[in-house]
Amino acid sequence: MSTEQETNNNNNNTNKTVKFTLIFIKNSEKILLGLKKRGFGAGKWNGFGGKVEKNESILDGAIRELKEESNLTVTRSDMKYLGYVRYDLTESLQTDIVYVFIATKFSGNLAETEEMSPKWFKIDEIPYDKMWVDSKDWLPIVLRNRGLLAKYVLSGERDIQKKSVEDIDVPELV
Numbered sequence: 049m050s051t052e053q054e055t056n057n058n059n060n061n062t063n064k065t066v067k068f069t070l071i072f073i074k075n076s077e078k079i080l081l082g083l084k085k086r087g088f089g090a091g092k093w094n095g096f097g098g099k100v101e102k103n104e105s106i107l108d109g110a111i112r113e114l115k116e117e118s119n120l121t122v123t124r125s126d127m128k129y130l131g132y133v134r135y136d137l138t139e140s141l142q143t144d145i146v147y148v149f150i151a152t153k154f155s156g157n158l159a160e161t162e163e164m165s166p167k168w169f170k171i172d173e174i175p176y177d178k179m180w181v182d183s184k185d186w187l188p189i190v191l192r193n194r195g196l197l198a199k200y201v202l203s204g205e206r207d208i209q210k211k212s213v214e215d216i217d218v219p220e221l222v
């Protein structure tokens with residue numbers, strides 16, 4: 049089954065799927081994270097990303113959100129897709145799919161934006177306790193440049209009811 053087929057296969061009685069992007073910029077020692085300043089996930093460190101817009105590809109959405117949130121530009125060929133994290137939200141019957149990318153090359157001047165305050169972290173000083181609780185399950189897979197397939201069932205205020213996190217061969221973005 050292709051990624052697209054699988055991510056569109058709402059077999060848990062969900063009725064709406066929302067696509068998000070998330071990119072981690074990395075060099076050999078450090079990773080770039082942003083402190084979310086407002087809205088969903090405010091006060092948490094995360095990679096850069098957001099909702100994919102109508103009539104926009106996932107890759108273009110990831111590039112656009114990175115630019116909006118950090119002022120950095122990554123070319124399409126320097127974006128490496130690693131996989132996705134799927135969240136089935138039992139209360140709202142919504143499924144969020146977060147498509148995860150990594151990049152080691154970028155251009156532009158890093159800047160604080162209305163949405164994010166950026167900071168480089170040493171890999172062994174990643175603030176997992178100040179990130180979404182699930183990040184510690186799967187960010188280590190991303191940091192190893194491996195493919196990622198993670199699924200969560202969340203209830204209430206994003207309480208984890210079920211999870212499955214797999215380290216896989218790097219998949220194609222379809």
Ligand SMILES: Nc1nc2c([nH]c(=O)n2[C@H]2C[C@H](O)[C@@H](COP(=O)(O)OP(=O)(O)OP(=O)(O)O)O2)c(=O)[nH]1
Binds near residue numbers: 068087089095099100
């Ligand atoms: N690590 C982690 N990241 C998440 C989770 N849920 C979730 O949406 N993300 C990521 C995906 C996106 O990169 C980001 C949320 O995007 P957003 O709400 O800021 O989207 P946006 O910028 O389009 O929103 P807005 O303009 O409507 O405010 O957080 C989660 O549970 N864990």
